[in-house]
Amino acid sequence: MGRLVDWAAETLATTVEIVRKPAGQVGFVVLPKRWVIERRIAWLTAHRRLARDYEPDPAVSEVLVGWAAINTMTRRLDRGRPATRQSRRTFSTSG
Template sequence: MVKRSDDKNRFVLLPRRWVVERSFGWLSFHRRLSKDDEKLTRNSESALYIAMLPMMLRRLN
């Protein structure tokens, strides 16, 4: 979590925010996550875990 300084009134680039945006970009490649047609939330959650699996395995190397 990146803390924002309250004493600055103009735009300041927050470090490491690109990591979250990159992860969302990788998740957008999975078609099943683009539409949420599941009845149960646990099915949507399991689809998200399956989509995250290649990213997590890549980080282990």
């Protein structure tokens, strides 16, 4: 086991599952559970302060991730319905 897997088991009492690419895979294939993590990272990086690593102190970054998660959940609860994608705007070029 790697150091992350050992640390998670000892410190957090949780299991980390590492999903690897199948041998002989050619082209794109959706890996199980990986999209969940990638989607979560996309939600977090939608917040301006988390788009880049500006913070020298990891504790500040940790707090900002917490705030971003709270903000995302608050917006979802306030909306009260499933998310919908905005319609694409088109601009008239006649002038």
